[in-house]
Every structure is written in C-alpha cells, then in structure tokens.
Amino acid sequence: MSILSRPDAREPLVEPALDAPVARARRTPPASGRRTGSGPFPTARARRRYLLVLGGLIVLSLAFGAGYLAIDNPMPVGSEGFWIIAKLRVSTVVVMLLVAFCQALGTVAFQTVTNNRIITPSIMGFESLYRAIQTSAVYLLGVAGLASLEGTWQFVLQIAAMMGLSTLLYGWLLSGKYANMQVMLLIGIIIGGGLGSVATFMQRLLTPSEFDILTARMFGSIANADLEQLPIAIPLIVVAGGLLLLRSRRLNVLSLGKEQATNLGLDHRREVILVLLLVSVLMAVSTAMIGPMTFFGFLVATLAYQAADTYDHRYVLPVAFLLGFVVLSGAYFLMKHVFYAQGLVSIIIELVGGIAFLVVILRKGRL
Template sequence: MSERQPGVLPVPGRSAPDAGKRAPDRGRRPGLPVPVRLGVAALLAAAASAAFLLLFIQGSFDFAIERRLTMFGTMAVVAFAQAVATVVFQTITHNRLLTPSIMGFDAVYILMQTLLVVVFGGSVLAATDGVPKLLTQTLLMAGFTVLLFSWLFSGRRGSLHVLLLVGVVLGLAFRSLSDFLQRLLSPAEFDVLSARLFGRLSSAEAAHLPLAAGVCLVVGAVVWHRRYRLDTLLLGRDTATGLGIAHKRELTVLLLLIAVLIAMSTALAGPMTFFGFVTAMLAYQFSGTHRHAVVLPMAFLIGLITLAGGQFVMEHVFYASGMLTVVIEFLGGAVFLVHLLRKGTL
C-alpha cells in the first residue's frame, strides 16, 4: 500500500495518483442521476406555472392573463433572487441555517416604509410607486447589507458570532423604532402601511419587472461564472486561498451580489424571511450533490414550484389568494426551528 505524499489533499471525485480506479464523488448521494433530478424539477416547475397561468380563468381572458403574467413574473424574480442569494450566502458562511433575511435586513425595509408614512403621510406610498423608488430602496438596503455583512470578514476579530450579534441588535433596534413611529400614525395610515409590511406577490407593478429581471440576469450571470469558485470556497478559507482564490476579494463581490438580489426582491414583493431558507434546504436535499452548477438551478426551480404551485392551491382550493406568503413564512419558520433544534447549533 503506497503512502500519500505529505501536504497533498485528496480531491473529491478524483482518484489519487496511486489508486487503481476512479474514486466515487463524495459530494454526490446515491440515487437518481443529477440530470434526471433537474429534469423532474423543471417539469414540475413548468406544470405549476402552466396551471397557475392557464387554468380556471373566468371572465375576460386578456385581463386575467395580463394579471397572472405580472404576478408570475414577480414569482420568478423573487424565487431566483431569494434562492440564489441564500445558497451563496450559506456557502460563504459555511452554515446551512443562515439566510441574509434573518440578519436584520427586513427591519431596514420596514423602517424605510414607516418613515415615509410618518413624514409624508399614507398617500405617499402609492404616489411614489415607480422605478425611481424601487431603485432607491434597493440601493439603500444593499448599502446597509454590505455594511452589516462586512463585519463577518473585517479584521482579525470579525467572526460569525459578531455578524449574528450585530444583525440581531440592529434588527431589534430598527423594529423597535418602527413600532414606536407606527403608534404615532392614524388608523387609516397604519392600515395602508401594514399592507406594505408583508410579502405581497399580487401588488407588484408590471413596470418594475423589466428592471428587476435585468438585475437578476446580470447578477445570475456573474454568480454562474463563479460557480466553480463557490465550490472551492466550500473547502474552507485556507484551502481556497491555497488553490488560488483571492478569498477576501471574492467574498466582497459575493456579498455585494447577495445584497443586490435580496434588496431587489424585498423592494419588489416585500419581506420574505424564511422562503430562501426553505428553497436552499430543499435544493440540497433534492440535488444529491453540493456542486453549485446543480444546486443553484435546483433552488430556483424549487422556489418557482413553491410560489406558482402554492398560489394555484391557495386560490382554487382554499380560496385565500393573499395568504400564500403568510403560509410560507409560518411553515418556513417552523422548519427552521425544527432544523435548528435537530442540529443543536448555528
């Protein structure tokens, strides 16, 4: 039996120089081949999308299909942004329980909307809806997120615990300030504001979708170009650096991309705290591999199945079309707690 050379690390999926045959891919679980898994997910996503768009149309077909297309476009953007951002964030933090949304990010959106109503009145929310407001909200939230996440990688004392502590503290502070300001509003203004503080797939404007889709395509192309670097980051900082990855620069770029995706999703459809966590967790379970070339598209497809299929069921089975995001957040929070208790640690 030959000895392994000191300092040489085995590469998953490749045999050692002295091995007689190819070693199995340790990142892949036994079961269906990866192309079959992706194909099944794509077929389910297509079926859920077709059912939502085409079935049970009553009245004017043109009016119904226009509304549904706008809502479906919002679903696609939200599914892509939340799924990709969460998978990438979990990769760079080496933690399957963390998502960008639970780090105090949604509190920024709530505070921004509350300040608008307090300063300018309830009518300002509808009067200012448009692409400029979407861009402004996205830039502000992205800037806050980059500033917050930089704690994880800044200096020798930066750590995951620092990021968690800062995110929780700032999130609580922003929510407390928002609650205080909301108590100063009249009942009518508070009702208008409350409708904006929950995830809403049906109220997105069609004029916002081209910008949101363009941003997602650009960010998605950059992330896809870095899919092999993301695989390398899973090996740890020291190993990734030894393999030629500029670790700090790569994390800075990825954090910026995550911030843009989450900010765009939140500004377009409102806060969705646990949706990204559910899609990422299911993507890893169904992919059968840790390779991002598989996990990223699988996460998007699962997100699209969840939103399109869930909306179809809520509309035509339970007749509660506006409750999908509430149900997703409730179930996602329950799954998060169960997963956390089973794992026992962050």
C-alpha cells in the first residue's frame, strides 16, 4: 500500500492548495513599519523612532551641560581663568547627573513593582522624614542646627534614617504571611503625613528668622549639595543604579503582575523587596543631598514611558535618565542665563510635575 493511501498517515506529503489571496499574502514581504514578531519594538519604525529620541536626548544633554559650563563665563575662552570657573561648575553638573539618575531610575522601578504609574517613591515618607529632620535641627539647636547637618557624618546619618524607615516597612509588611503591597503604601502615606504634621507643629514655634532660613531648605535645590558628600553618594548611586539596570529583564517580568511573574519562575516577593531597597538607596541619597523634589521623578517617568514607547526597561531606563538630566539642566540653564532667576528652578519643576500628575490622573482611563 502506498503511503499516500495509508489511513493512519498523519501529514500529507503534498501541501494543500492555497487560496489566491492567502498565497499572495505569504509571498509578499511585510510592508515597512509592519514587521511581525516579538521584541521590545513591534516594528522597525518604532525602533528607528526610539533611536532618534535617544540621539536627540543625548544631543540636548551635551548642549545644556556645555552651555551651563561655558556661557556667562567672564574669562576669555581657553584662558586659565576660564577653565578654573568651568571646573567649579562641573561639580554642579555632576550633582545634576546624580539627581537625575536617582530620581529617574528610582521612580520607574518603583512604579513597576507597585504596578501603578501615578505614584512616586516619595509616598513612602522619605521627604517627610527629611523635613522632620531639618525642622528638628532648627527647633532644638537654632539656626546653627542646619549647619550641623551639612557634614559628611550627618549626611550618612540622614541616609541611614531614611533607609531604616524603608527597611522597617518592607521587612515588616512584605515578608509576613499576609504580605500586601497596598497596605505597605497606605502605611507609608500615614507615616509621611504624621512626620509632616510634626514638622509643621515645630515650624510654628520657630522665630520668623529661623523659619525663613528653614524654608529655603524645604525646596529641592542643587545649591544644597555639599561637594564633600560626593565621595559617599557616588558609590552608593552607582551600585544601586547598576543593580537596577542589570535587573531590567526581571523588572519586565515584575511588570506582568504577581501571578504571571510567579508562573514564570520568579520569586516575586524576594525581587520586589530587593528592588524597593535599591530604590530606597537612590531616593535617600538624592533627598539627603539636595532636598525633596516630589514631582520631578513622576514627570521624568511619565515622559520616558511616552518617549521610549516600549515595555522593556533596558530601553526605558536610559531614556528616563537622559530626560531627567535634560529637564533639570535645561531648567537651570534657562532660569540662570535667560530669566536670571535660578532660585525658582525647583519650584517651576514641581509646578510642571504637579500639572502633569493631574493630567495623568484625569486621563487614567486611557493610559
């Protein structure tokens, strides 16, 4: 008996005839911009768009950084005095890079593990704790208390206090049998509100001059950074940020949710706690170094999601970092060299970030 006539033959040797439209579709190569297949970018056009966005952000970062260093330099270009002033400004650019790195990576990673794009790490009470520490120093020690918080050891103690708060919350609320992310966020909000109320109460007991000096420290500003803190801040930021970048693929899995991540073989609870601890390091260093910037990270993360237009954190995180530096350095450049109002930078960034937050809230159903 021929194999073609065997009743148990499972597959025919000859492919069945195709309809004319189907045959043409198989023979016709996919059109440009309609490439099929899985990956971080659904089409070749999306990949080209991402590369253009990334290249544009790199150019803007270099332009704003170079402009901040060179423009409005009273010395002739290339002279010894010119390079002395430029080197003094380099430290400011370095602080901007560190803050943008911390806020961007910390916010994107925090939103991923919480599966919520309308919250920021400040919800855990870091900034309220910073305000409480600064206010307590002035309340107990007077104006000299602020000066006592500017040293290296005081910087380390502030970071340790913020890390201790976060470790307590994560270890207590995410390691138990009934671990719950929503309960952790709610308790973080309550603790932040309580610390804010204590700080407000102490501020009302200060003299007008003490309150005026303290108010200047309540807004995030690059001028608050101390160069002596950089040898401690840079290693912490590099280690925490590097580990987050190395775990980009795991962040992709965490973004699917607890059930899907567990089914794919990922220890969801362990990964969430580890990522939150790394985020805590980044946010604690940034807040202790320059002060609170509540909506800056949210603004950068929201723009990064729209600009990168991909789910893959390997591509979202670099865009978020570059966007953070462009927003921060561009704001300082414009306010210093165009409007001559450098002290208003953080206020304007917070205002724009707050407006973006309200827009996202109103459009939540379509995001």
